[in-house]
Amino acid sequence: MAMKVKEVADLTGISVRTLHHYDEIGLLHPEETTGAGYRLYSDRNLEMLQQILFFRELGFPLKKIKDIVTNPSFDRLESLTLHRKMMLEKRNRIEQMLATIDKTIQHAKGEIAMTRKEKFEGFDFSHNPYEQEARARWGNEAVEESNATLQGLSKEEQKVMGDRMNDIYIHLASLRHVLPDSGAAQAAIKEWYDFLNSGVVGHHYSLEAFKGLGQMYVDDERFTKNIDKFGEGLALFMRDAMAAFADSNKES
Template sequence: MKVKEVADLVGISVRTLHHYDEIGLLIPEEITEAGYRIYSDDNLETLQQILFFKELGFPLKKIKEVINRPSFDRQEALELHKKMLLEKRNRLDQMIATIEKTIKYSKGEIKMSHKEKFEGFDFSSNPYEQEARKRWGDEAVDQSNAKVQAMSKDEKKDFEERFNDIYIKLASIRHLAPHSEEAQTGIKEWFELLNRMGNYSLDAFKGLGQMYIDDERFTKNIDQFGDGLAKFMCDAMAIFADTQKE
């Protein structure tokens, strides 16, 4: 299938498919002499996997890493995708039922207890999402989270203050070039602080920086300290990691 046919079949843009090709996420089976991208059945199966992972909140960089692992099992991934989506559907069904009751309650048609008003809200993590993180997640992030949970209240407060101090410092120099001495000094502090909590290799540190812009949740949280900070940190972290390897 040609790129336009795939785009129409799936419901995504041609530009998106071009982007997936450019970043090495989904490389067409063939490119004709005229420059047309040709997608095979295997390409379409891979695209389906990519979209399942994307629906579940995985950033593109992580999806690429996961599906290219020698140990990646497509069938196993499909089974876990199904479990996660069913869990998500159950929660949505519960919340829809609560909304319908609340509409009737607001019209005075029924009574609702306080408990009924919050049925369907569940802020605990999806158990199958935890299973996915275990199989495909970032080990360094998991280690960091474990160390944070083990900290005392005062220790957590101290680390939060250190985190905020570095964010504020980096936000104040985000107008500088990511390779500048000031930026690299600040990013070095960030690298050292993270490694007090986890075990971040240079590659993992660089990958974490990429997540800052690939995952909108990271971007939103970091950019609270200054618009564009996530992108600045991503670039500076990549430069730091590459430089330290030399």
């Protein structure tokens, strides 16, 4: 049975205005709009709305959500599985921080003693476990440039950069079942190439280095595991897409 917009708002806890906005921007069109202008939402609409709200909970911007859910290769079940993994990671980080807060409160009351190390458990400043491999592969100069650039960014700038990286990974994950040398795949991998060479990581990747980086995504299981969190097989897809991009853009 179809639901009116006010009923959907009451059910989900989001506002009627928000639902209208989702309709206006093409993110969630109701199944039907009556002659009197009433929006009617089907069960299929509610499933999509749930998906959208999961993305919102994880901090995705509306434009990116629209790009993902309207992509012909979008797989709802696969996306839900990814959401679960990401939320479990988020929960684990929160639980670690809560444990540190609880211990700190007890320490402040004189109930327990905390070591210096314990006071900072749960904080994550994106330590890069692959730095040694990067140094060996691309040289110390490239790594030092990248580190210096990252350290010079504010926390907000680092967050923006992290969000942009996630957006690119998510977009690539949505395309990983198409041919790596297809137009869509190559346009998406160019975004990754342009991002790496935009100055935010402090180093310029030649086409050959870009191709080699893609190979490392597959050769090093830690890279593979990290990248495949966005979708199984993504690392392999990126390697092939990066190789195709490098080969097709070489100067003749």
